[in-house]
Amino acid sequence: MRNKLLKILQENKNEFVNGNELAKLFDVSKMAISKQVKNLRNDGYIIESKPNKGYRLLHNKDSIDIDYISSKIDTFYSNIEFFKTIDSTNNYLKINNQLKQGHIVIADNQSEGRGRSNRKFFSPLNSGIYLSILLKPKDSVLNLLKLTSLTAVAVNEAIKEHYPVNSQIKWVNDILIDNKKVSGILLEASLEMNTANLEYLIIGIGINVHKQKFPDDLKEIATSIENNCDLYISRNELIVSVLNNLSEIYNDMNNSIYMDKYRNNSAIINKKIEYTINNKTSNGIVVKIDNMGHLHINDNNEIIIMNSGEIKMI
Numbered sequence: 001m002r003n004k005l006l007k008i009l010q011e012n013k014n015e016f017v018n019g020n021e022l023a024k025l026f027d028v029s030k031m032a033i034s035k036q037v038k039n040l041r042n043d044g045y046i047i048e049s050k051p052n053k054g055y056r057l058l059h060n061k062d063s064i065d066i067d068y069i070s071s072k073i074d075t076f077y078s079n080i081e082f083f084k085t086i087d088s089t090n091n092y093l094k095i096n097n098q099l100k101q102g103h104i105v106i107a108d109n110q111s112e113g114r115g116r117s118n119r120k121f122f123s124p125l126n127s128g129i130y131l132s133i134l135l136k137p138k139d140s141v142l143n144l145l146k147l148t149s150l151t152a153v154a155v156n157e158a159i160k161e162h163y164p165v166n167s168q169i170k171w172v173n174d175i176l177i178d179n180k181k182v183s184g185i186l187l188e189a190s191l192e193m194n195t196a197n198l199e200y201l202i203i204g205i206g207i208n209v210h211k212q213k214f215p216d217d218l219k220e221i222a223t224s225i226e227n228n229c230d231l232y233i234s235r236n237e238l239i240v241s242v243l244n245n246l247s248e249i250y251n252d253m254n255n256s257i258y259m260d261k262y263r264n265n266s267a268i269i270n271k272k273i274e275y276t277i278n279n280k281t282s283n284g285i286v287v288k289i290d291n292m293g294h295l296h297i298n299d300n301n302e303i304i305i306m307n308s309g310e311i312k313m314i
């Protein structure tokens with residue numbers, strides 16, 4: 001029944017197919033049809049339903065296509081692994097940190113997607129990009145804060161390449177549309193104890209792509225790209241852009257154009273923020289983000305420089 005139902009919806013793509021008629025055709029209840037539609041949605045098909053009108057297929061499945069991605073990305077990267085479901089792509093690379101420089105892990109769904117400060121990253125099936133990259137930087141003095149900022153530039157540029165949205169970067173590396181988060185980035189590094197050199201680095205990127213209903217605790221602060229515009233683009237295209245932007249920036253990190261792009265797309269320059277340093281919270285205006293990615297805040301005419309921590313826009 002699943003395949004036959006899918007075929008009918010595909011033959012009538014973008015048109016509503018009446019639920020009662022489908023139930024009659026298959027000689028089942030309307031409930032049984034709704035259950036099959038739910039299964040198809042879980043599989044990645046975008047099917048709209050409207051009372052009295054029925055169901056219409058808007059988009060076929062947006063499957064992650066590793067061969068396509070591999071054929072389009074820079075040789076900087078090595079292998080790509082794909083998981084339908086995983087706890088966290090960052091966790092996977094932490095455990096498998098002996099893999100080669102440039103190893104990429106992509107998942108359709110994460111059960112334990114992680115954000116900064118032990119927060120969770122909502123990672124529903126087929127709807128977003130959940131991707132991590134393993135790097136083995138040769139440069140022992142790699143500026144991690146700068147790389148964190150520049151990863152945000154890579155993601156933000158990729159979003160703008162494909163969608164007509166005004167996405168902006170919130171320090172350090174959240175991407176916002178209309179002040180709601182569409183993407184989060186989590187960098188994790190391991191240091192060699194004796195030399196303090198970087199042993200490996202994991203860049204984890206999460207992007208909310210397709211139209212999505214967010215749970216109550218997130219709906220005021222999170223959004224997806226397609227909740228903000230009427231385009232539907234395959235996740236594969238966005239992944240290719242993110243990866244190619246990132247390798248280009250990583251190989252040319254000291255080029256000032258990237259920090260300029262960061263500043264030009266900042267959501268917080270000249271804005272009032274709440275910041276927390278050493279458990280002390282205060283307010284100020286962001287006056288500058290320097291070339292190292294440090295934040296300069298004017299707090300009652302005193303300039304505070306932040307190089308890590310959390311801020312809130314107020």
Ligand code: BTN
Pocket residue numbers: 087088089090091110112113114115116117119121129130131132183184185186204205206207
């Ligand atoms: C944040 O919002 O603070 C960062 C979110 C980072 C989410 C990505 S999704 C892929 C990778 N795996 C994880 O568990 N987290 C990162």
